[in-house]
Amino acid sequence: MSNKRIYLDNAATTRVDDDILNEITKYFNVEYANPSSIYKESRTVQNAIYKARSSIAKLINASDDEIYFTSGGTESDNWAIQCVKNENKKHIITSKIEHHAILNTCKYMKASGLNITYLDVDKSGFINPQTLEENITKDNTSIVSIMTANNEIGTIQPIKQLCKIAHQNGAYFHTDAVQAVGKLNIDVKDTNVDMMSISGHKIHALKGIGALYIKKSTHLKNLIYGGSQENYKRAGTENVPAIVSLGLACEKLISNNKEQNYIRNLRNYFIDEVLFKIDDCILTGNSDSRLINNASFCFADIDSKILIILLDKAGICASVGSACTSGSVENSHVLQAIGVDDKYINGNIRFTLSKYNTKEEIDYVVSNLAETVKKLRNN
Ligand code: PLP
DSSP: OTTOOEEOBTTTOOOOOHHHHHHHTHHHHTSOOOTTSOSHHHHHHHHHHHHHHHHHHHHHTOOGGGEEEESSHHHHHHHHHHHBOOTTOOEEEEETTOOHHHHHHHHHHHHTTOEEEEEOOOTTSOOOHHHHHHHOOTTTEEEEEOOSBOTTTOBBOOHHHHHHHHHHTTOEEEEEOTTTBTTBOOOHHHHOOSEEEEESTTTTSOTTOEEEEEOTTOOBOOSSOSSSTTTTTSOSOOOHHHHHHHHHHHHHHTTOHHHHHHHHHHHHHHHHHHHHHSSSEEEOSOSSSBOTTEEEEEETTOOHHHHHHHHHHTTEEOBSSOGGGTTSOSOOHHHHHTTOOHHHHTTEEEEEOOTTOOHHHHHHHHHHHHHHHHHHHHO
């Protein structure tokens, strides 16, 4: 196994699906027309965009005209938070464990004069709906933005319940579902969310493509102005190969229970093995309401930055905290928010699986991890 690389960082990004890659190549050098032109070639491309939009809508139970393509999860989050129009209300509620795409957008909104409330979470990373009730105000809360599932610890939030509280108080509800799409069944009609962010590269499509679901009744200004693309709401010539890749990825995810079960079983096996074979180790997040591909641990008395380098040398790709902060020495804001003990907080490591991982890989990782942790503790 020593020359082989084992990729267990699928929350950071995923390998593009081979079928998708084959299918989209033609949009670079054959069907490359600008979809806004009027000749036959353009109509072919328009149809491809139409089909992609429809596949995304079908996956989340939306209407086609509620799906807007963006450059990714970050843009979708920015659009929802920065541009929602809800009378003259000036209060945003979010949580302490959101991705930086939300947290830093909120920071910007604060600098522009809005009030921001960051809700606490419990030890598993859950937001207590009562906490939302205590902080929301009918007069001033414009939008509540709570992620469907966390990128570091995988905790899945009670979105339907939180959304109901937002609506009862006249606020819009947005959810960042970047990590959740494809890993749990999402139905925007059932949860009743007003906006939802999606990203392509987390589900085996290309990087630089995403979507924002916008329920018809939502008042949202443009983030980007220019041409008439996306029904005048998001200008810029469409990134056709990427859009098609996202559509195909969603198509593959419709009724993919078999694949979901495969990933969940493999992940469960991984967690059980790690907890059984390595002493003084905790699983962060919640064991039940958890993304099917997430296995994140904290090892006592370990510096995970060293651990990750040793795993890399052994051919294993994993990550410390969130991908976006992996180069920084600061502890993860998520682990701080769930109150991980000092003894454990520096020993955090996140493994996120995909359909491409095998049991053989997991066995190799567990034995290597156990050996490496032991060695580091003995030094
Ligand atoms: N939101 C969450 C929860 C994420 O995990 C990420 C990426 O890691 C993003 C947003 C940003 O998405 P993108 O990389 O498509 O901009």
